[in-house]
Amino acid sequence: MEFTSRYVALGDSFTEGVGDEDPARPNGVRGWADRVAEQLGAANPAFGYANLAIRGRKLRQIIAEQVSAAVELNPTLVTIYAGANDILRPRVDIDDLLVEYDDAVGRLTATGATVVMFTGFDARGSKVFSTMRGRTAIYNELVRGIAGDHGALLVDYWRFNEYYDWGMWAQDRMHMSAAGHANMAKRVLTVLEHDHSIEVPPITPVPQLGPLETARANARWVREFAGPWVMRRLTGTSSGDGLQPKYPQLTHL
Secondary structure, eight states, X not given: XXXXXXXXXXXXXXXXXXXXXXXXXXXXXXXXXXXXXXXXTTTOTTOEEEEOOOTTOOHHHHIIIIIHHHHHTOOSEEXXXXXXXXXXXXXXXXXXXXXXXXXXXXXXXXXXXXXXXXXOOOOTTOXXXXXXXXXXXXXXXXXXXXXXXXXXXXXXXXXXXXXXXXXXXXXXXXXXXXXXXXXXHHHHHHHTTOOOOOOOOOOOOOOXXXXXXXXXXXXXXXXXXXXXXXXXXXXXXXXXXXXXXSEEEEEOO
C-alpha cells in the first residue's frame, strides 16, 4: 500500500484485542491492530496510531462514539469492524443497521483515508454460535456491497479456514487467542500489501477429551464465560462499561 502515517482502528473487542492478554498495555490486551501498527510504524518515527475500539460495543455505539473522533484525527488509514455484538442479540434488523454502517464508512472514506472492513467469521464449528450463521451471511453480503460502493478494502474473515482450529481461540471461545490475533494481523497486512515480520505464536494443541471430560469442560465454560455473558445481556450491562479507548490519541508503539 502507499505510505501511511496515521492509522486509526475502530470497533469492539475484536479490534481492542481481547483474548491477546498483555498486562503492560492499556486495558491489558495487545491484539491484531497493535501488531499491525507496530509493523506500519517500524521504519517511520512519525507514524501515529490510535485505537478507539472498546469491547462490547454495538454498531450504533461504535458509529456514535468513534467515527467522528476518528475523522478528527485526520487518518490516512482506518480499520473498522462493527456489528458482531448486534448479530448476537435476540432481535436485530441487519438491513437497517447496515444502512447506518454504509453512511459511517462513507464519512470515513470521504477523509481520503484508506478504509479496511471485515466480514464476520463463519462459526460453523461452534454448537452455540453456529446458530448465527444465517445472520452473519446476510451481514457479510451487505458489507461486501458497502466496501465495493466506497472503495474500501475487505478482509474476508468468513473464508479464513485456519480459524477452525480451536487453538486460534481464547479460553472463552468467543475471542481470538494470541495466535489468532497474530494471524489476523498478517491477514490485514497482506490486504494492505505491506511487508511484515510477524510470526504466529505456537498454537497450544486442544486436548481430545472423553465424554465426561467434555461435559465438565463445557460446564466450566458456561460457569466462567457463557453465564456471565448472558447475564450482561439480561441486565443491559457490558464488559466495556467504564473502559476508555486504549489509545485515544495518535501514538507510536
